[in-house]
Amino acid sequence: MATVTLVTQGRTRRRTPPNHRLSRALPYLVPTLVLYGWFLVYPMLDAVRLSFFEWSGFRTDDPRWVGIDNYVRLFTQDAVFWTALRNSVVWVVLSLVIPTGIALLLALGLNRRMVGRNLMRAVFYIPAVFASITVAAMWRWIYNPTLGFVNQALAGVGLGDWAQSWLGDPRFALASIFVASIWQGVGFSMVLFLAGLQTVPAELMDAAKVDGASTWQRFRAVTVPALRPTTVVVVILTIINALKVFDLVVGMTGGGPAQSTQVLALWSYTQSFANHQFGMGGAVATVLLIVTLALVIPYMAWSMREEER
Amino acid sequence: MDKTRTLGIVALGAAAATALAGCAGGADDADGTELTVWLTTQEPNQREAVDALVAAYEEKADVTITVEERSVDQHKDAMRQIAGTDSGPDVYWYWEGSGLGGELVDVGMSLDLTDYYAQYGWEDRFTPASLAGITQYGGFHGVPWTLQGEGIYYNKELFAQAGVEDVPATYDELVDAADALVDAGITPIEFGGTVNWDVMRLLDSLVETECGAQTADELNTGDGDWGAEPCVTDAFTELAAWGDAYLNDGFMGISNDDAAQLFFSGQAAMSLEGTWYNAQVVDNGLDPEDVGIFPFPTGTDRLYGFGEAYYVNAATDHPDEAAAFLDFLTSEEGQEIAGSNWGALSVNKDVPVDESNPLNAVWADVFAASDAGMYTNNDQNFSTAETTEYWRIQNSVLTGDLDPADAGAEFQAYRDANG
Numbered sequence: 059m060a061t062v063t064l065v066t067q068g069r070t071r072r073r074t075p076p077n078h079r080l081s082r083a084l085p086y087l088v089p090t091l092v093l094y095g096w097f098l099v100y101p102m103l104d105a106v107r108l109s110f111f112e113w114s115g116f117r118t119d120d121p122r123w124v125g126i127d128n129y130v131r132l133f134t135q136d137a138v139f140w141t142a143l144r145n146s147v148v149w150v151v152l153s154l155v156i157p158t159g160i161a162l163l164l165a166l167g168l169n170r171r172m173v174g175r176n177l178m179r180a181v182f183y184i185p186a187v188f189a190s191i192t193v194a195a196m197w198r199w200i201y202n203p204t205l206g207f208v209n210q211a212l213a214g215v216g217l218g219d220w221a222q223s224w225l226g227d228p229r230f231a232l233a234s235i236f237v238a239s240i241w242q243g244v245g246f247s248m249v250l251f252l253a254g255l256q257t258v259p260a261e262l263m264d265a266a267k268v269d270g271a272s273t274w275q276r277f278r279a280v281t282v283p284a285l286r287p288t289t290v291v292v293v294i295l296t297i298i299n300a301l302k303v304f305d306l307v308v309g310m311t312g313g314g315p316a317q318s319t320q321v322l323a324l325w326s327y328t329q330s331f332a333n334h335q336f337g338m339g340g341a342v343a344t345v346l347l348i349v350t351l352a353l354v355i356p357y358m359a360w361s362m363r364e365e366e367r
Numbered sequence: 368m369d370k371t372r373t374l375g376i377v378a379l380g381a382a383a384a385t386a387l388a389g390c391a392g393g394a395d396d397a398d399g400t401e402l403t404v405w406l407t408t409q410e411p412n413q414r415e416a417v418d419a420l421v422a423a424y425e426e427k428a429d430v431t432i433t434v435e436e437r438s439v440d441q442h443k444d445a446m447r448q449i450a451g452t453d454s455g456p457d458v459y460w461y462w463e464g465s466g467l468g469g470e471l472v473d474v475g476m477s478l479d480l481t482d483y484y485a486q487y488g489w490e491d492r493f494t495p496a497s498l499a500g501i502t503q504y505g506g507f508h509g510v511p512w513t514l515q516g517e518g519i520y521y522n523k524e525l526f527a528q529a530g531v532e533d534v535p536a537t538y539d540e541l542v543d544a545a546d547a548l549v550d551a552g553i554t555p556i557e558f559g560g561t562v563n564w565d566v567m568r569l570l571d572s573l574v575e576t577e578c579g580a581q582t583a584d585e586l587n588t589g590d591g592d593w594g595a596e597p598c599v600t601d602a603f604t605e606l607a608a609w610g611d612a613y614l615n616d617g618f619m620g621i622s623n624d625d626a627a628q629l630f631f632s633g634q635a636a637m638s639l640e641g642t643w644y645n646a647q648v649v650d651n652g653l654d655p656e657d658v659g660i661f662p663f664p665t666g667t668d669r670l671y672g673f674g675e676a677y678y679v680n681a682a683t684d685h686p687d688e689a690a691a692f693l694d695f696l697t698s699e700e701g702q703e704i705a706g707s708n709w710g711a712l713s714v715n716k717d718v719p720v721d722e723s724n725p726l727n728a729v730w731a732d733v734f735a736a737s738d739a740g741m742y743t744n745n746d747q748n749f750s751t752a753e754t755t756e757y758w759r760i761q762n763s764v765l766t767g768d769l770d771p772a773d774a775g776a777e778f779q780a781y782r783d784a785n786g
Contacts (some may be wrong), residue, residue: 115444118451118474135784137759202625203617226765227558228619267688312561314767315619316762331444333752 102347109340115330121337128341138317140344145232145347148302150353151320153253154299157312158292161247166277168248169255173279177231179252183245188241192310197238201225201310225311228318235310237318239303255281290361294354317366322346399429400688404677405445405456408436412646417706423704424695428686443467450476458692459684460512463500463674464747465588466754471678472504478679479506483690492697494736496741499715509676510693513710515567516672516730517641517744518662518738520648523552525636534661536547538576541664545613548636556609557635559626560765561618563758564746567695568639570606570761572663572671575742577601580667587748592779599775603764610765619765639663641672642711644680644725660729662737670737672748674707756781 109128111121132139168179185193200207201224209221224234258281266276305322307313313320313328320328322342330339409417414436421432437445449455455476461468471477474479483506484490490498497511519541526544529551535541545555556777558566575583578598585591586599593599610618629635631651638644648658662670677696679689683729685730693702702713707721711730719732749781760778769777 115447116450116474117448118476131784135781137756137781170644201620203620204615204629223617223620226617228768231620271758311620312563314561314563314758316766317759318766318768328755331440333446333755334750335752 062143095179105340106347108339109344111337111340113336115334115336121162121195124337128337129344132338132341132345136338138325141317142320142322142342143345143349145320146322146349149236149303150297150300153239153243153296154293156236157244157333158247158296160240161292162251164244164248165255166281169252170313179249184250185242187247188242188246190305191309193238193242194306197235197241198310199295200226201234226315231311231315232319234307237308239306241363242306243299247296250288250292250295251285254285257288258284286361286364293357297353297357298350301346301353322349334356384430389492394733398403398432400685401431401433402458402685402688402692403435403456404692405435405442405459405717406434406436407439410708413708416705419704420696420701423700424606424692427695428691430692433694446471446476446506450474451682453682453684455680455682457680457685457689459678459680461509461676461678461737462747463503463509463676465503465749466678466747467751468500468678469504469507470750471504472508474751475681476678477508478683478686479508480510480690481507481647483507483686483694486684487692487694489697492716495712497674499740501676509678510697511643512677512696513675514672514712514733514734515641515643516662516670516713516741517639518660518671518733520630520638520640520744521659521661522630522633522636523659525633529553529636534659535664536661537664538666540754549612551645552595553631553637554615555613556637556639557615557629558624558639559621559623560762561622563762565623565626566618566742566765567758567761568671568744568747569609570602570663571742571745572601573605574611574745575667575669575671576663576665577605579740580643580669583667583742585664587745588740594776594779594784596775600614600772604773605760606761607764607767608722619762630712634764642727642730643709645707645711645724646729648726649724655724656724660726660733662733667742668737668739669738670734671744672741673743696716701740713728752785753782 109119110123110125112124112128113119141200164182168175168182168319172178188196197207203209203221203223203226206224208224209218212218212220222230224230262280263276266280271279302323303321304327307319307321309322312320313324323346326339326342326346328339329342330336331338405501406417419433422689424430425432446459446461450471451474462472463469467604468477481488485599489507489510491513492663493501494514497514500514501507511642525548526532529544529547530549531544531697533540535544560566560705563779571587574586578586578596582591582596586593586596615626618626624677626635627640627647628651630638631648631653640647647653649653661730665671679686679693686687697715699715699718702715702718705713707724707727711724711727711736712720719729722728734763745757749757759776760769760774764771
């Protein structure tokens, strides 16, 4: 068997060919691959398969092949699907702009030396630790039209006319849930950005200062490029989390009022497990999968090309 | 053979002997039949009553009863998953409506109990109203457990404050009462919109009011055309009017539990609830003497409500034992143990009204006056998918996003496309 021998600082090390390395690693990978395949890949593929059938979910009721009928119904007859798709896309766009921007600003602010810095970091991060369903319950009370904090506070400062049924009015409901998601999610992205900021080379920053670069110029020319790997992670996680938002919507509105806050992940679940239309649920899940891949793969490809430059 | 090895062999032998003895013990224990019963998650008082019922029956019969509880959705899911397998329960609790219990009857999960009805004389045991839900699919599917009536609970003091002296007997009188309450600065009626089914009670009752019993039945449980009946538009128009003028502020954004606090705290005069509400009225500090009940005045003399039953799984190996257990549950002895934990009135016509809560007797009168039968909540009449659409349309009318005139046609279009 051909091997390559390297001599490094007086020590001899053999470089094993890639195919040999794989065969040695395989025994360790197999259990994980089997579990991953069975519990993650197979259900995903099975959901896609199910989207071509009509099935009530009863084992006694054999799934009936309907081809692309579920997709045709989804796109032409489902009164909720387009609302769910629009809300999911809006949620992604807003998530990429608002909480990500706030998280970056917080990270930049809390990366400076200041009194109580660690306490502030903890305070902003704590909501990320809470289960989403707990956050939903808390914010449902905050938005309660009669007893809730928001309307009470508005009344307290003489703005009682601004009081609304925040979760009961289709004009405000989705935005109201989104505010809760910002509160919960911004801390996680902030921590990632804080970690990324530790990798910004101090010597580069010092050199920029010596060269007379302004704060904005240092941020744009030094900080932003150094944060690129972190930004890639934050953006991808944000997109994925935004597309699969579920718990907050279930806990705060259940998709209402009148399905106005419905999103793709919840509509897939509702079609399958509430409406017992597993084919339709599978079709929505497949659309969600395609949308996710359509957003994430091009971004990853772009960021990898940027990385290689 | 060294000492350690000898000890090891002895230990292995002892373990094997113990295991075999365990198997033998299991076989002895299996002489008595084991019955598994699946329920939804019970309130603490109901759970105590279930335990008492099981204990009382196990003393009488050589049967071990295992009760498994699940949340509402998990219970429905579990029934789907075990359909066609032998891993299900012997007995299961379910709602009787065609979209729920009827669905399980359709897929063959419920055992037709006709022979047991003859053997135990059950036809003579139950009230005709409670039997209606059992016989609606042909044969006898299930044994009645509750018959829940729904009507308007009202705060007598708030009615008096608004000058409403007589209990509304017609729909117009109900609207007049609501107007009087608004004029007095009192919220007429409370609903919580996030759960959908709470407000649905109002819509169902308005359909019954505007369409009459026969047309409502055709629409709800038959082949009626929601898009072709003018009364459907009238019902949705009235729904929108109630939403605009008479319901609590922000009702679409709160749950039924939150909304109920408005009634319990005297901030809303009426609540459209069911017999289970009797206990909640007391638990939340209201004197039941200060609360009245009247059926929604639809003009059809039918009472709004639904039934719940215990069904025998068609796949059970122990149908005789399951039937005997259900016979005990619904016997006078069993119903006395059950008390009014599940409903105001017993399905057993020989069991007197539990007078520990005076509202139970009020319901007895309401049931007695409803000669024309019952109309059922539409989330029990419709398939679950239809129900989701019904709620979307109902809420769209209430939020002003859908014209009441288009509501019926939109629902019918869904039914036609998904029928």
